[in-house]
Amino acid sequence: MATAKLRLNGNEVEFTPGDTILQVAWRNGVKVPTLCYLKDCTPTGACRMCLVEVTGARTLVASCAMPAAQGMEVFTDTEKVHRARRLAIELLLSSGEHNCLLCEANGECKLQEYAYEYGVSAGRFEGTAKHYPIEDSNPLIIRDFSKCILCGRCVQACNEVQVNRAIGFGYRGAEAKIITTGDRPYDQSDCVFCGQCVQVCPTGALTEKKAKGLGRPWETKKIRTTCPYCGVGCQMWLHVKGNRIIKVTAVEEAQPNRGRLCVKGRFGYDFIHSPERLTTPLIKENGEFREASWDEALDLVANRFMEIKEKHGPDSIAGVSCARSTNEDSYQMQKLFRAVIGTNNIDHCART
Ligand code: SF4
Ligand code: SF4
Ligand code: SF4
Numbered sequence: 001m002a003t004a005k006l007r008l009n010g011n012e013v014e015f016t017p018g019d020t021i022l023q024v025a026w027r028n029g030v031k032v033p034t035l036c037y038l039k040d041c042t043p044t045g046a047c048r049m050c051l052v053e054v055t056g057a058r059t060l061v062a063s064c065a066m067p068a069a070q071g072m073e074v075f076t077d078t079e080k081v082h083r084a085r086r087l088a089i090e091l092l093l094s095s096g097e098h099n100c101l102l103c104e105a106n107g108e109c110k111l112q113e114y115a116y117e118y119g120v121s122a123g124r125f126e127g128t129a130k131h132y133p134i135e136d137s138n139p140l141i142i143r144d145f146s147k148c149i150l151c152g153r154c155v156q157a158c159n160e161v162q163v164n165r166a167i168g169f170g171y172r173g174a175e176a177k178i179i180t181t182g183d184r185p186y187d188q189s190d191c192v193f194c195g196q197c198v199q200v201c202p203t204g205a206l207t208e209k210k211a212k213g214l215g216r217p218w219e220t221k222k223i224r225t226t227c228p229y230c231g232v233g234c235q236m237w238l239h240v241k242g243n244r245i246i247k248v249t250a251v252e253e254a255q256p257n258r259g260r261l262c263v264k265g266r267f268g269y270d271f272i273h274s275p276e277r278l279t280t281p282l283i284k285e286n287g288e289f290r291e292a293s294w295d296e297a298l299d300l301v302a303n304r305f306m307e308i309k310e311k312h313g314p315d316s317i318a319g320v321s322c323a324r325s326t327n328e329d330s331y332q333m334q335k336l337f338r339a340v341i342g343t344n345n346i347d348h349c350a351r352t
Contacts, residue, residue, distance in 0.1 A: 006072040021063035021074055022050055032076050033085065033114050035092075035202050036151035037064045041160045047151050048088040049114065052076045060084050086118050093122035095129045097146040098203075104142075105204030107217040111149060112203075128174045138187035140209055140267050141198055145177050148205035154178060154197035161200075161260060166191040195266040199249055199259070208247050210267070215241035224251060227265040231327040232256060234265050245269050264324075309341060318345035 005014050008028060015024045020043065025032045035047035045062035052063045055073035060081060063074075075081065092111060100106050115121070132145035150169070155178060158167045166189055170179030180189030198206045220239045227234040234257035239247045248266050252259040271277060281297035282289040292300075308317055321333040330348060337346040 004068070004070040006068055006070065006074060008074050009076055015068045017067075019068045021052060021054075021061070021066050021068050021072075024068045025052075025063060025074070025076055030076055032063055033110075033117075034064055035110055035114070035149060036153060038153045038156045038161075038200060041156040044152050044156075047092070047149065049085055051081055051084045051088075053078050053081055082118065085114070086120050089115050089118055089120040090122065090124055092149045093120065094125035094127045096127070096148065097131075098122065103147065103204040104207040104212055105147075105201075109204055110202035130175045130177075132177060135185050136209060137185045138193070138209075140193050140263075141186055141195065142207050142209050142212065143178075143186070144205055144207070147203045148178060149203055150176055150178070151202060153200040153202065154206060157196040157200040162194050162196045164190065164192055164194065164196075167197065193263045193267065194261065195263065196260060199261075199266075208267075210270070211239075211247040214244075214246040215239070220246060227261070228326065229264045229268065229324050231323070231325070231330065233326070234261055236261060236265060238269075244273060305341065314342035315345060317341055317343055319347070321346070321348045323348065323350035 003014075004017055005012055006024065007013075008025060008030060011028075013024060013028045015027075019027075022032055022034065022037060022043075032050050032052065034050040036044050037050065043062075043065040045065040048062065050063045051060040053075040054061050054066070055075075063076070068074075089111070093115060098111065100109070100112055103109065106112065129146075134145075135143040152169070155167055155169065158164050166186075167178055167180055170177055170183055177183075180186065180191060182189075186193070195208070198208055201207075217239075220241045222237045223240055225236060225238055227236050235251040235254035237249045237251055238245050239249065248261070248269055250257055250259045250261040250266070281292045281294055283292045283297060283300060305317060317337075319333060319337045321330045325333075334346045337343055
Protein backbone atom coordinates (compact mmCIF):
# COMPACT_ATOMS: atom_id res chain seq x y z
CA MET A 1 0.00 0.00 0.00
CA ALA A 2 1.38 3.41 -1.02
CA THR A 3 2.23 5.48 2.05
CA ALA A 4 4.59 8.20 0.76
CA LYS A 5 4.62 10.84 -1.96
CA LEU A 6 7.15 12.50 -4.26
CA ARG A 7 6.97 14.84 -7.25
CA LEU A 8 7.75 13.23 -10.61
CA ASN A 9 8.18 15.65 -13.53
CA GLY A 10 5.97 18.12 -11.60
CA ASN A 11 3.22 15.62 -10.72
CA GLU A 12 2.63 14.27 -7.23
CA VAL A 13 2.77 10.44 -7.16
CA GLU A 14 2.50 7.87 -4.39
CA PHE A 15 4.94 5.10 -3.65
CA THR A 16 5.70 2.41 -1.09
CA PRO A 17 8.88 2.91 0.96
CA GLY A 18 11.52 0.59 -0.51
CA ASP A 19 10.59 1.39 -4.13
CA THR A 20 13.35 2.79 -6.32
CA ILE A 21 12.82 5.93 -8.38
CA LEU A 22 12.84 3.76 -11.52
CA GLN A 23 10.02 1.56 -10.19
CA VAL A 24 7.96 4.62 -9.24
CA ALA A 25 8.51 6.15 -12.69
CA TRP A 26 7.58 3.01 -14.63
CA ARG A 27 4.53 2.37 -12.46
CA ASN A 28 3.33 5.86 -13.31
CA GLY A 29 3.85 5.43 -17.04
CA VAL A 30 7.05 7.52 -17.23
CA LYS A 31 9.56 5.97 -19.63
CA VAL A 32 13.10 5.81 -18.24
CA PRO A 33 15.63 3.87 -20.33
CA THR A 34 17.89 1.21 -18.86
CA LEU A 35 20.26 -1.40 -20.21
CA CYS A 36 21.33 -3.11 -16.99
CA TYR A 37 18.22 -3.28 -14.80
CA LEU A 38 16.90 -6.83 -14.36
CA LYS A 39 13.64 -7.23 -12.50
CA ASP A 40 13.84 -8.87 -9.06
CA CYS A 41 17.66 -8.69 -9.04
CA THR A 42 20.02 -6.47 -7.09
CA PRO A 43 20.32 -3.14 -8.96
CA THR A 44 23.82 -2.41 -10.21
CA GLY A 45 23.57 1.08 -11.74
CA ALA A 46 26.11 -0.13 -14.31
CA CYS A 47 24.86 1.35 -17.58
CA ARG A 48 24.09 4.95 -16.46
CA MET A 49 21.13 5.14 -18.85
CA CYS A 50 18.52 5.58 -16.12
CA LEU A 51 20.11 8.75 -14.74
CA VAL A 52 17.58 11.32 -13.50
CA GLU A 53 17.77 14.73 -11.87
CA VAL A 54 16.84 14.95 -8.19
CA THR A 55 16.49 18.46 -6.77
CA GLY A 56 19.23 19.09 -4.20
CA ALA A 57 21.42 16.13 -5.31
CA ARG A 58 25.01 17.01 -6.23
CA THR A 59 24.97 14.84 -9.36
CA LEU A 60 22.51 12.97 -11.54
CA VAL A 61 21.45 9.75 -9.82
CA ALA A 62 20.93 6.23 -11.17
CA SER A 63 17.19 5.79 -10.67
CA CYS A 64 17.42 1.96 -10.64
CA ALA A 65 19.54 2.01 -7.50
CA MET A 66 18.22 5.11 -5.70
CA PRO A 67 15.37 4.54 -3.23
CA ALA A 68 12.46 6.95 -3.56
CA ALA A 69 12.06 9.26 -0.56
CA GLN A 70 9.20 11.27 0.88
CA GLY A 71 9.05 14.79 -0.61
CA MET A 72 11.68 14.05 -3.30
CA GLU A 73 11.48 16.07 -6.54
CA VAL A 74 12.53 14.04 -9.60
CA PHE A 75 12.93 15.04 -13.27
CA THR A 76 13.44 12.32 -15.86
CA ASP A 77 13.54 14.25 -19.13
CA THR A 78 15.64 17.40 -18.71
CA GLU A 79 18.34 18.46 -21.19
CA LYS A 80 20.98 17.63 -18.56
CA VAL A 81 19.58 14.09 -18.26
CA HIS A 82 19.42 13.63 -22.03
CA ARG A 83 23.01 14.89 -22.42
CA ALA A 84 24.22 12.34 -19.88
CA ARG A 85 22.31 9.51 -21.56
CA ARG A 86 23.69 10.47 -24.99
CA LEU A 87 27.22 10.42 -23.56
CA ALA A 88 26.63 7.00 -21.97
CA ILE A 89 25.42 5.61 -25.32
CA GLU A 90 28.36 7.15 -27.19
CA LEU A 91 30.83 5.60 -24.75
CA LEU A 92 29.15 2.19 -24.98
CA LEU A 93 29.16 2.31 -28.78
CA SER A 94 32.84 3.28 -28.78
CA SER A 95 33.78 0.44 -26.46
CA GLY A 96 32.95 -2.28 -28.97
CA GLU A 97 32.18 -3.17 -32.58
CA HIS A 98 28.49 -2.53 -33.04
CA ASN A 99 28.13 -3.29 -36.74
CA CYS A 100 24.34 -3.50 -36.63
CA LEU A 101 23.85 -4.61 -40.25
CA LEU A 102 25.51 -7.95 -39.59
CA CYS A 103 24.44 -8.38 -35.98
CA GLU A 104 21.97 -11.13 -35.08
CA ALA A 105 20.35 -8.78 -32.54
CA ASN A 106 19.49 -6.15 -35.17
CA GLY A 107 15.93 -5.06 -34.44
CA GLU A 108 15.97 -6.37 -30.87
CA CYS A 109 19.09 -4.66 -29.48
CA LYS A 110 18.35 -2.12 -26.74
CA LEU A 111 21.60 -0.22 -27.39
CA GLN A 112 20.60 0.19 -31.04
CA GLU A 113 17.12 1.30 -29.96
CA TYR A 114 18.45 3.97 -27.58
CA ALA A 115 21.14 5.18 -30.00
CA TYR A 116 18.36 5.80 -32.53
CA GLU A 117 16.00 7.36 -30.00
CA TYR A 118 18.64 9.74 -28.61
CA GLY A 119 20.20 10.50 -32.01
CA VAL A 120 23.65 9.19 -31.15
CA SER A 121 26.30 7.95 -33.56
CA ALA A 122 29.64 6.34 -32.80
CA GLY A 123 33.05 7.72 -33.63
CA ARG A 124 33.73 10.63 -31.25
CA PHE A 125 35.78 8.46 -28.88
CA GLU A 126 38.53 6.07 -29.77
CA GLY A 127 37.83 2.56 -28.45
CA THR A 128 40.32 1.06 -26.00
CA ALA A 129 38.63 -2.24 -25.14
CA LYS A 130 40.62 -5.43 -25.70
CA HIS A 131 39.39 -7.42 -28.68
CA TYR A 132 38.60 -10.99 -27.67
CA PRO A 133 37.83 -13.62 -30.33
CA ILE A 134 34.23 -14.75 -30.81
CA GLU A 135 33.48 -17.96 -28.88
CA ASP A 136 31.30 -20.43 -30.77
CA SER A 137 32.83 -23.76 -29.74
CA ASN A 138 29.55 -25.03 -28.26
CA PRO A 139 26.46 -25.97 -30.32
CA LEU A 140 24.02 -23.54 -28.69
CA ILE A 141 25.37 -20.11 -27.71
CA ILE A 142 27.66 -17.65 -29.51
CA ARG A 143 29.57 -15.15 -27.33
CA ASP A 144 30.80 -12.03 -29.12
CA PHE A 145 32.71 -9.98 -26.56
CA SER A 146 33.08 -7.03 -28.94
CA LYS A 147 29.35 -6.35 -28.50
CA CYS A 148 29.34 -6.78 -24.73
CA ILE A 149 28.59 -3.57 -22.84
CA LEU A 150 29.32 -5.17 -19.44
CA CYS A 151 25.83 -4.42 -18.22
CA GLY A 152 25.95 -7.53 -16.01
CA ARG A 153 22.42 -8.75 -16.81
CA CYS A 154 23.75 -12.17 -17.88
CA VAL A 155 25.65 -12.50 -14.61
CA GLN A 156 22.53 -11.67 -12.61
CA ALA A 157 20.39 -14.03 -14.71
CA CYS A 158 22.86 -16.87 -14.15
CA ASN A 159 23.53 -16.19 -10.47
CA GLU A 160 20.32 -14.70 -9.09
CA VAL A 161 17.58 -15.96 -11.44
CA GLN A 162 18.72 -19.48 -12.40
CA VAL A 163 21.21 -19.78 -9.52
CA ASN A 164 23.69 -21.69 -11.67
CA ARG A 165 26.64 -19.47 -10.70
CA ALA A 166 28.50 -20.23 -13.92
CA ILE A 167 29.64 -16.71 -14.90
CA GLY A 168 30.90 -13.47 -13.36
CA PHE A 169 33.01 -10.39 -14.14
CA GLY A 170 36.68 -11.00 -14.88
CA TYR A 171 39.82 -8.94 -15.53
CA ARG A 172 39.94 -5.16 -15.07
CA GLY A 173 39.63 -1.90 -17.03
CA ALA A 174 39.70 -2.18 -20.81
CA GLU A 175 40.31 -5.94 -20.50
CA ALA A 176 37.15 -6.56 -18.47
CA LYS A 177 34.89 -9.35 -19.73
CA ILE A 178 32.28 -11.82 -18.54
CA ILE A 179 34.00 -15.08 -17.68
CA THR A 180 33.31 -18.58 -16.44
CA THR A 181 35.51 -20.06 -13.72
CA GLY A 182 39.02 -20.10 -15.16
CA ASP A 183 37.78 -18.12 -18.20
CA ARG A 184 37.01 -21.34 -20.03
CA PRO A 185 34.52 -21.62 -22.92
CA TYR A 186 30.93 -22.31 -21.89
CA ASP A 187 31.10 -25.97 -22.91
CA GLN A 188 34.06 -26.58 -20.59
CA SER A 189 32.56 -24.70 -17.64
CA ASP A 190 29.80 -25.06 -15.05
CA CYS A 191 27.29 -23.68 -17.59
CA VAL A 192 24.19 -25.89 -17.93
CA PHE A 193 23.04 -24.17 -21.15
CA CYS A 194 19.75 -22.91 -19.81
CA GLY A 195 20.24 -19.90 -22.11
CA GLN A 196 18.92 -17.43 -19.55
CA CYS A 197 21.94 -15.20 -20.17
CA VAL A 198 21.04 -15.07 -23.87
CA GLN A 199 17.44 -14.14 -23.13
CA VAL A 200 18.42 -11.13 -20.99
CA CYS A 201 21.38 -9.85 -23.02
CA PRO A 202 20.36 -6.41 -24.36
CA THR A 203 22.84 -6.51 -27.27
CA GLY A 204 24.20 -9.05 -29.76
CA ALA A 205 26.91 -10.22 -27.35
CA LEU A 206 25.03 -13.45 -26.58
CA THR A 207 23.01 -15.04 -29.37
CA GLU A 208 21.54 -18.41 -30.21
CA LYS A 209 23.71 -20.35 -32.60
CA LYS A 210 20.88 -22.37 -34.16
CA ALA A 211 18.94 -19.18 -34.98
CA LYS A 212 21.86 -17.52 -36.77
CA GLY A 213 20.87 -16.21 -40.17
CA LEU A 214 17.39 -17.75 -40.06
CA GLY A 215 15.30 -14.61 -39.66
CA ARG A 216 15.06 -11.06 -38.40
CA PRO A 217 12.58 -10.18 -35.61
CA TRP A 218 10.29 -8.35 -38.03
CA GLU A 219 10.10 -11.46 -40.24
CA THR A 220 8.98 -13.78 -37.46
CA LYS A 221 5.75 -14.18 -35.56
CA LYS A 222 5.63 -15.15 -31.92
CA ILE A 223 3.30 -17.97 -30.90
CA ARG A 224 2.69 -18.62 -27.22
CA THR A 225 2.63 -22.23 -26.08
CA THR A 226 3.38 -24.56 -23.15
CA CYS A 227 6.64 -26.50 -23.08
CA PRO A 228 5.88 -30.17 -23.85
CA TYR A 229 8.90 -31.65 -22.07
CA CYS A 230 7.84 -31.95 -18.43
CA GLY A 231 5.09 -31.41 -15.92
CA VAL A 232 6.28 -27.92 -14.90
CA GLY A 233 4.46 -26.52 -17.93
CA CYS A 234 6.71 -23.52 -18.64
CA GLN A 235 5.23 -20.77 -20.82
CA MET A 236 7.22 -20.05 -23.95
CA TRP A 237 7.20 -18.09 -27.21
CA LEU A 238 7.91 -19.93 -30.44
CA HIS A 239 9.56 -17.53 -32.91
CA VAL A 240 8.31 -18.81 -36.25
CA LYS A 241 9.26 -17.89 -39.80
CA GLY A 242 7.64 -19.67 -42.73
CA ASN A 243 6.18 -22.43 -40.52
CA ARG A 244 9.60 -23.15 -39.03
CA ILE A 245 10.60 -22.53 -35.40
CA ILE A 246 13.83 -20.56 -35.39
CA LYS A 247 14.12 -20.00 -31.66
CA VAL A 248 12.29 -20.25 -28.35
CA THR A 249 12.14 -17.68 -25.56
CA ALA A 250 10.38 -17.66 -22.19
CA VAL A 251 7.24 -15.60 -21.57
CA GLU A 252 8.11 -12.91 -19.04
CA GLU A 253 5.72 -12.43 -16.10
CA ALA A 254 3.82 -15.68 -16.80
CA GLN A 255 3.50 -18.46 -14.24
CA PRO A 256 4.97 -20.94 -13.47
CA ASN A 257 8.37 -20.10 -14.95
CA ARG A 258 8.26 -16.26 -14.87
CA GLY A 259 10.69 -15.78 -17.76
CA ARG A 260 12.88 -18.81 -17.16
CA LEU A 261 13.42 -21.94 -19.28
CA CYS A 262 15.74 -24.93 -18.94
CA VAL A 263 17.98 -26.29 -21.68
CA LYS A 264 15.30 -28.67 -22.99
CA GLY A 265 12.55 -26.10 -23.30
CA ARG A 266 14.77 -23.41 -24.83
CA PHE A 267 16.95 -25.41 -27.19
CA GLY A 268 15.30 -28.80 -27.72
CA TYR A 269 13.09 -28.10 -30.71
CA ASP A 270 15.18 -29.46 -33.63
CA PHE A 271 13.34 -32.77 -33.66
CA ILE A 272 10.18 -31.06 -34.93
CA HIS A 273 11.77 -30.45 -38.31
CA SER A 274 13.95 -33.57 -38.39
CA PRO A 275 13.60 -35.61 -41.60
CA GLU A 276 14.22 -38.72 -39.47
CA ARG A 277 11.12 -38.11 -37.37
CA LEU A 278 8.55 -40.90 -37.44
CA THR A 279 5.27 -39.61 -38.78
CA THR A 280 3.33 -42.87 -38.82
CA PRO A 281 3.29 -46.01 -36.59
CA LEU A 282 5.51 -48.90 -37.68
CA ILE A 283 4.73 -52.58 -37.08
CA LYS A 284 7.54 -55.13 -37.19
CA GLU A 285 6.77 -58.25 -39.20
CA ASN A 286 9.32 -60.91 -40.12
CA GLY A 287 12.13 -58.64 -38.92
CA GLU A 288 11.02 -55.71 -41.09
CA PHE A 289 9.08 -52.57 -40.20
CA ARG A 290 6.03 -51.64 -42.24
CA GLU A 291 3.90 -48.53 -41.97
CA ALA A 292 0.52 -48.89 -40.25
CA SER A 293 -2.45 -46.76 -39.31
CA TRP A 294 -2.90 -45.57 -35.71
CA ASP A 295 -6.01 -47.78 -35.35
CA GLU A 296 -4.14 -50.88 -36.46
CA ALA A 297 -1.12 -50.16 -34.23
CA LEU A 298 -3.21 -49.39 -31.13
CA ASP A 299 -5.42 -52.45 -31.65
CA LEU A 300 -2.32 -54.63 -31.88
CA VAL A 301 -0.85 -53.26 -28.62
CA ALA A 302 -4.21 -53.52 -26.80
CA ASN A 303 -4.74 -57.10 -27.94
CA ARG A 304 -1.26 -58.16 -26.85
CA PHE A 305 -1.81 -56.61 -23.41
CA MET A 306 -5.12 -58.43 -23.07
CA GLU A 307 -3.52 -61.74 -24.07
CA ILE A 308 -0.85 -61.35 -21.35
CA LYS A 309 -3.48 -60.32 -18.80
CA GLU A 310 -5.71 -63.35 -19.53
CA LYS A 311 -2.81 -65.76 -19.45
CA HIS A 312 -0.79 -64.43 -16.48
CA GLY A 313 -3.10 -62.01 -14.61
CA PRO A 314 -3.07 -58.17 -14.46
CA ASP A 315 -0.14 -58.02 -12.01
CA SER A 316 2.11 -59.54 -14.67
CA ILE A 317 2.08 -56.13 -16.39
CA ALA A 318 3.80 -53.01 -15.04
CA GLY A 319 4.15 -49.46 -16.32
CA VAL A 320 6.69 -46.69 -15.74
CA SER A 321 5.60 -43.23 -16.78
CA CYS A 322 8.14 -40.70 -18.03
CA ALA A 323 9.09 -37.58 -16.05
CA ARG A 324 9.42 -35.77 -19.37
CA SER A 325 5.74 -36.19 -20.10
CA THR A 326 3.07 -33.77 -18.92
CA ASN A 327 1.06 -34.17 -15.71
CA GLU A 328 -1.99 -34.95 -17.81
CA ASP A 329 -0.23 -37.75 -19.71
CA SER A 330 1.06 -39.27 -16.46
CA TYR A 331 -2.43 -39.14 -14.97
CA GLN A 332 -3.85 -40.92 -18.03
CA MET A 333 -1.11 -43.55 -17.79
CA GLN A 334 -1.96 -44.47 -14.18
CA LYS A 335 -5.66 -44.49 -15.09
CA LEU A 336 -4.95 -46.92 -17.92
CA PHE A 337 -3.05 -49.28 -15.61
CA ARG A 338 -5.38 -49.12 -12.60
CA ALA A 339 -8.78 -48.89 -14.30
CA VAL A 340 -8.26 -50.74 -17.60
CA ILE A 341 -5.51 -53.28 -16.94
CA GLY A 342 -6.40 -53.64 -13.27
CA THR A 343 -3.02 -53.44 -11.53
CA ASN A 344 -1.32 -51.02 -9.17
CA ASN A 345 2.02 -51.77 -10.85
CA ILE A 346 2.45 -48.19 -12.03
CA ASP A 347 5.34 -45.88 -11.18
CA HIS A 348 7.07 -42.74 -12.37
CA CYS A 349 10.74 -42.37 -13.21
CA ALA A 350 11.00 -39.06 -11.31
CA ARG A 351 10.88 -41.12 -8.08
CA THR A 352 14.20 -42.71 -8.91
S1 SF4 B 1 23.46 -20.67 -20.23
FE1 SF4 B 1 22.56 -20.61 -18.15
S2 SF4 B 1 24.13 -21.60 -16.87
FE2 SF4 B 1 25.15 -21.04 -18.78
S3 SF4 B 1 26.07 -19.04 -18.39
FE3 SF4 B 1 24.03 -18.69 -19.34
S4 SF4 B 1 22.65 -18.43 -17.60
FE4 SF4 B 1 24.53 -19.37 -16.79
S1 SF4 C 1 27.07 -10.46 -22.45
FE1 SF4 C 1 25.21 -9.22 -22.76
S2 SF4 C 1 24.12 -9.34 -20.79
FE2 SF4 C 1 26.23 -10.00 -20.42
S3 SF4 C 1 27.29 -8.15 -19.74
FE3 SF4 C 1 27.60 -8.34 -21.96
S4 SF4 C 1 25.96 -7.13 -22.89
FE4 SF4 C 1 25.39 -7.47 -20.75
S1 SF4 D 1 11.38 -29.07 -19.69
FE1 SF4 D 1 12.30 -27.22 -18.80
S2 SF4 D 1 11.40 -25.53 -19.92
FE2 SF4 D 1 10.10 -27.36 -20.30
S3 SF4 D 1 8.46 -27.30 -18.76
FE3 SF4 D 1 10.12 -28.52 -17.91
S4 SF4 D 1 11.41 -27.08 -16.73
FE4 SF4 D 1 10.10 -25.87 -18.09
